[in-house]
Amino acid sequence: MAITETRPATQPPAVTSETERFVGLVDHDPGGLAGFIGTGDHKALGRAYILVALLFGVVGYALDGVYRAQQAKDFLPADRVGEIYSLGHVTFVLLCVIPLFIGLATYLAPLQVGSRTIAFPRAAALAFWGWLLGSYLVITSYVINGGPDGSRAKGVDLFYVSLALAIVSILVATVCVLTTVIALRTPGLRLTRIPLFAWSMVVAGSLWLLTLPVLLATMLLVYIDHHYGNGSSFSQAQWGQLSWAFAQPQIYVVAIPAVGAISDIIATLSGVRQQNRGVMMTAVAAFGILSFGAYAQPAWSPEVMNQALYVAMGVLILLPLLGLVAGWVTTLQAGKPLLRSSLLFSLGAAVTLLLATFAGVLYGLKQMQLHDAAWIERGTPPFADGQMLLVVSAALLAGLGALVHWAPKLFGRFVADGLAKVAALVGLAGGLLAGLPLMVYGFSHKVSALVGAATTLNAISAFGSLLVVIAIVLVVVALVAGRGGEQPTADAWGRGQSLEWAADSPPMAANFDLIDRVSSAEPLLDALEAQEAH
Amino acid sequence: MAATVTSSPMLALGRAEPPPISRPRVLLVGTAFVCAAIAMLFAGLIGIYLVLRTQALADVGTWLPADVLVPLTQPNMMMLTLVLSVFTIQWSVSAIKNDDRPNTYLALAVSLLLAFSFIVEEGYLYSLMKWNLAVAAPQASLVYAITGAHLAMIISAMVFVILMGFRALAGQFTSRQHDGIAAAALYWHVMVAVYALIWFVIFVTK
Numbered sequence: 001m002a003i004t005e006t007r008p009a010t011q012p013p014a015v016t017s018e019t020e021r022f023v024g025l026v027d028h029d030p031g032g033l034a035g036f037i038g039t040g041d042h043k044a045l046g047r048a049y050i051l052v053a054l055l056f057g058v059v060g061y062a063l064d065g066v067y068r069a070q071q072a073k074d075f076l077p078a079d080r081v082g083e084i085y086s087l088g089h090v091t092f093v094l095l096c097v098i099p100l101f102i103g104l105a106t107y108l109a110p111l112q113v114g115s116r117t118i119a120f121p122r123a124a125a126l127a128f129w130g131w132l133l134g135s136y137l138v139i140t141s142y143v144i145n146g147g148p149d150g151s152r153a154k155g156v157d158l159f160y161v162s163l164a165l166a167i168v169s170i171l172v173a174t175v176c177v178l179t180t181v182i183a184l185r186t187p188g189l190r191l192t193r194i195p196l197f198a199w200s201m202v203v204a205g206s207l208w209l210l211t212l213p214v215l216l217a218t219m220l221l222v223y224i225d226h227h228y229g230n231g232s233s234f235s236q237a238q239w240g241q242l243s244w245a246f247a248q249p250q251i252y253v254v255a256i257p258a259v260g261a262i263s264d265i266i267a268t269l270s271g272v273r274q275q276n277r278g279v280m281m282t283a284v285a286a287f288g289i290l291s292f293g294a295y296a297q298p299a300w301s302p303e304v305m306n307q308a309l310y311v312a313m314g315v316l317i318l319l320p321l322l323g324l325v326a327g328w329v330t331t332l333q334a335g336k337p338l339l340r341s342s343l344l345f346s347l348g349a350a351v352t353l354l355l356a357t358f359a360g361v362l363y364g365l366k367q368m369q370l371h372d373a374a375w376i377e378r379g380t381p382p383f384a385d386g387q388m389l390l391v392v393s394a395a396l397l398a399g400l401g402a403l404v405h406w407a408p409k410l411f412g413r414f415v416a417d418g419l420a421k422v423a424a425l426v427g428l429a430g431g432l433l434a435g436l437p438l439m440v441y442g443f444s445h446k447v448s449a450l451v452g453a454a455t456t457l458n459a460i461s462a463f464g465s466l467l468v469v470i471a472i473v474l475v476v477v478a479l480v481a482g483r484g485g486e487q488p489t490a491d492a493w494g495r496g497q498s499l500e501w502a503a504d505s506p507p508m509a510a511n512f513d514l515i516d517r518v519s520s521a522e523p524l525l526d527a528l529e530a531q532e533a534h
Numbered sequence: 535m536a537a538t539v540t541s542s543p544m545l546a547l548g549r550a551e552p553p554p555i556s557r558p559r560v561l562l563v564g565t566a567f568v569c570a571a572i573a574m575l576f577a578g579l580i581g582i583y584l585v586l587r588t589q590a591l592a593d594v595g596t597w598l599p600a601d602v603l604v605p606l607t608q609p610n611m612m613m614l615t616l617v618l619s620v621f622t623i624q625w626s627v628s629a630i631k632n633d634d635r636p637n638t639y640l641a642l643a644v645s646l647l648l649a650f651s652f653i654v655e656e657g658y659l660y661s662l663m664k665w666n667l668a669v670a671a672p673q674a675s676l677v678y679a680i681t682g683a684h685l686a687m688i689i690s691a692m693v694f695v696i697l698m699g700f701r702a703l704a705g706q707f708t709s710r711q712h713d714g715i716a717a718a719a720l721y722w723h724v725m726v727a728v729y730a731l732i733w734f735v736i737f738v739t740k
Binding site: 178206212216228233 | 559560563564567568570571572574575576577578579581582585586671672674675676678679682683
């Protein structure tokens with residue numbers, strides 16, 4: 001007891017440099033592969049997330065293309081068709097788009113809020129490796145004929161365990177990002193002053209934390225029933241129990257960071273402050289709240305899609321998005337925007353998301369009969385598939401735009417802008433072609449001429465998916481082609497507003513030297529204006 | 535003489551400005567987010583339980599199979615055990631706020647002991663219930679998933695408390711900086727709140 005009566009004297013760790021004090025793990029980086037595996041540096045982790053997520057994006061769209069080609073011309077074994085379909089959806093959402101934004105946020109959020117590191121760097125590193133392992137095992141489970149409703153029992157079990165690992169890892173990474181933005185902001189940077197991308201990550205991360213555990217709950221029930229029980233209850237129609245996470249309104253949660261990224265890109269390239277900033281932040285929050293979809297599970301509540309709440313949310317979510325679009329247009333008009341590839345990506349993402357949300361309004365209306373029993377009996381309604389593809393494509397386009405926009409920070413180089421512009425146009429065309437034909441086919445119960453057009457429409461959708469794959473590859477090529485080009489300065493576009501543009505390109509180990517107390521949402525513009533006034 | 539005393543490094547340290555409270559309460563904020571996610575996990579599980587129970591009662595007039603046992607005495611004792619632990623874990627927070635380190639360690643240890651008792655009681659409860667997952671579906675899957683997930687949560691809460699206890703032993707927490715203990719206590723309270731919900735939904739209202 002005597003040992004514990006007084007507080008033990010502790011020797012404070014010797015602080016040899018700012019880097020060691022704030023980053024810890026980075027300073028002891030042995031370099032090479034060992035250094036990468038053991039790193040807690042948010043920049044290395046962010047880059048790794050982004051590159052792997054892009055790889056999974058290629059896989060997801062390739063799978064979707066194969067599935068649509070199969071619908072156009074039957075060439076796959078029957079038991080494989082459903083597996084390709086569900087793997088495509090899981091890949092889009094949990095292996096590609098959400099991790100892409102987590103990667104961007106892991107890299108950018110600490111820079112945007114003036115922090116020297118991400119909160120819980122070891123947990124962030126563990127989350128990345130857990131997600132990577134989980135994702136790899138999810139795909140492996142399909143290869144051995146598992147997945148939801150798979151024909152091999154061990155493959156089905158592996159799917160649930162590995163997807164749970166991936167989801168838990170995503171949640172841990174989300175907690176790290178959210179805690180960074182909430183608790184590690186530099187003095188003076190109130191929550192109302194943070195960049196809109198960081199704000200959108202707060203909203204999106206909150207929604208992920210509130211909804212993905214519900215998906216996890218369903219998976220736990222299915223796993224226990226499938227592994228220990230006789231498969232008589234939750235093991236039946238497994239994909240039907242999970243599909244809510246990939247449909248309206250839940251699917252919108254993947255697009256929340258997209259609207260934040262678009263806002264930051266447009267404001268920076270326009271060279272003016274974001275117009276109606278408070279309204280924009282409110283609109284992002286409203287968009288997030290209206291995308292909460294954990295309650296809308298047709299497996300337990302078949303009538304949910306006809307209930308007033310579901311319909312109202314589907315309609316109302318268009319309003320904040322229209323508000324955001326108005327804000328983007330106003331900002332573009334107020335400034336002199338640089339027509340860079342990231343702006344093209346952003347505009348393409350905005351158009352695609354607007355179309356998807358408008359489609360969501362139609363989907364919710366019972367009179368349109370787009371999700372009536374006749375469709376449900378035959379599987380997921382094609383209109384819903386088309387809308388999901390539009391939302392995912394919009395989020396991916398915005399993610400690619402963010403990657404191009406912040407490439408000077410991420411990789412210390414500009415991308416080859418001409419090639420990236422081509423990628424933006426190809427990606428926009430691909431996203432629209434992947435989704436719109438399916439939505440058109442969704443009206444085939446009303447327009448009899450469309451019944452015979454199923455083959456053509458599915459073939460067009462498959463072609464659209466192929467174009468998105470090409471767009472992703474083009475962005476990577478543009479990134480590589482930018483090597484050896486002009487070395488970007490800290491404020492790479494010369495119009496930076498928020499704190500990430502005060503850091504070197506790429507940032508040093510501890511991100512910043514010293515940051516003055518922040519007094520507005522655009523501290524760099526403040527400094528520039530003060531300089532010009534003198 | 536007075537000048538000599540004033541120049542003493544010890545006294546100078548005593549009059550120095552106290553160090554600022556660590557403003558970014560990083561661990562507490564992170565724990566709050568984790569608690570929100572875990573609360574939603576149980577909301578999802580219990581939501582499905584309630585939906586299926588309501589449907590079963592409406593369709594066939596009964597929820598639990600006739601031959602299964604759902605005792606109430608043991609869950610009542612388990613609930614009581616956790617309610618006691620709420621006070622002991624808060625006692626540890628209060629003690630560290632007063633720089634009362636012996637009581638901090640004692641409170642953490644008693645909390646751990648109560649949690650261990652809960653686990654033993656839960657094991658006994660499982661031995662009484664002996665539900666067959668293959669027969670009593672989906673009720674058995676639901677009950678074991680919900681209570682099993684809570685068991686995992688209480689074990690993680692114990693690990694959290696043990697880690698924070700070691701950090702306290704290493705002198706990392708004081709009356710001005712005790713976020714680790716406070717974060718562990720927050721997680722503990724949420725764990726108990728989740729069990730209160732489970733106790734009411736599964737064992738009291740059956």
